[in-house]
Amino acid sequence: MLETVKHVVAVASGKGGVGKSTVTVNLALAMAAQGHRVGLLDADIYGPSQAQMLGIEPGTRPTMVDDKTMRPIEAHGLKMMSMAVLVDIETAMVWRGPMVSGAFQQLLTQTGWGELDYLFIDMPPGTGDIQLTLSQQVPVSGSVIVTTPQDIALLDARKGIEMFRKVNVPVLGVVENMSTHVCSSCGHTEAIFGEGGGARIASQYDTEVLGRLPLAMSIREQVDGGRPTVVADPDSEAARAFMAITARIDEQLGGQQRQDGPSISFGE
Template sequence: MQAVKHIVAVASGKGGVGKSTTAVNLALAAQAAGLRVGLLDADIYGPSIGMMLGVDPAQRPAPAGDNKLAPVVAHGLQTMSMAYLVTEQTPMVWRGPMAAGALLQLLEQVAWQNLDLLVVDMPPGTGDIQLTLSQKARLAGAVVVTTPQDIALLDARKAIEMFNKVAVPVLGIVENMAVHHCSACGHAEAIFGQAGGAQVAADYAVPLLGQLPLDIALRSAGDSGAPLLISQPHHPAVASYAVIAEQLQEALAQAASELPEIVVE
């Protein structure tokens, strides 16, 4: 992990809010901005990064010496996932401590190569994986993904509270599925509610990094293994991811500048 400058967790309180889609496209947007980026799939039970990046299911990490594994490079990103170590049909029927131990191995036994940013796609919830990452890794901060729906916002608040308890700064909120534009008539409709992400951001005094649409292109790009930033670089949502990545870089720079200067005499 000494080869990683910043580690940022992309988290949510519940599943189904587009957290993995956000993590993948955010990592690619940061790479497009000139950063050396890695992507770690910390969802031990339901890893999806390999499929979303189009990695061959038969792909296995190569040994890198000193009991380490080389990251699998996909679309220029250095990646690692439990999906690279088991087959698609293998369920991880593990208790929490075993999953946490697997996460530690993925963190510590991967030979990351001079990364400016390591994006960690977290599983939903506030359990063992989240606590292990918060306690064992040098997290620069977390990005919380939610939808405007009240149920999702309730769990997003729990995620923010968890990061506050373990002293991990929340760098911002990403509101996913904020609005749907009808492909036939262009009518815009807030299917899951309005301004929920903005309200949570205001309540916790953190930035609203961006709002992303409910768009079939985002879903189909992830399912096909060709993320939107790769397959449709001129799609309107791509500009939103670029803005989110830019704001994330600014938040990381500000957090670094606020660290106290330590002088040893």
């Protein structure tokens, strides 16, 4: 079902808690706002969050095209698929690795995505089974690494970049989330988690900083409420930052033709 998808973009982080899912949904919405046909796959089998972020009512289930193909759920102009629309939200996925990889493959290949310019995949944190399954079986156009300026987050972001390099998936760049905080009372700007980390890691791996996003309560409130920033406040500084990041992604990939899937290469 991916033959009609032009570009697959994996959004990943080396660790949890850096705002990867929030960044992913806003990037998908920003790309759609620029006139592209966009899908969003929530690949976090254990902790899916995209259904809530897109304001999809609990209990919503996909309809079937045929015995093997599901119609994606549509929200805010996106086509979305997630474990959250297949099982009850309270259900704990107590599965071993092969079952998780199998579920991911089903979500990806048994969804009728239709004609898409971009399919964003919200990857689970880390460098495990789903990352390897994706790289082995899907023609991934590129990856985006989300990190915060914090040293420990940067350490794990390096592992994410190394993983994609080992499986020959291009790293399009780094998004530095929670880069600065602006006090709502006095307007003072403070780099709570440090500064310059995104630039250092981008320089080390010969990639680029796609953008820096503020640490803002509004971004969290908007995704919690089912209307992410790009939809809820399109004229905000944060929304403009998301738009600029997707414009750069489109600049890198827009003129490229779909490539064959990458091959695993664990050389010395």
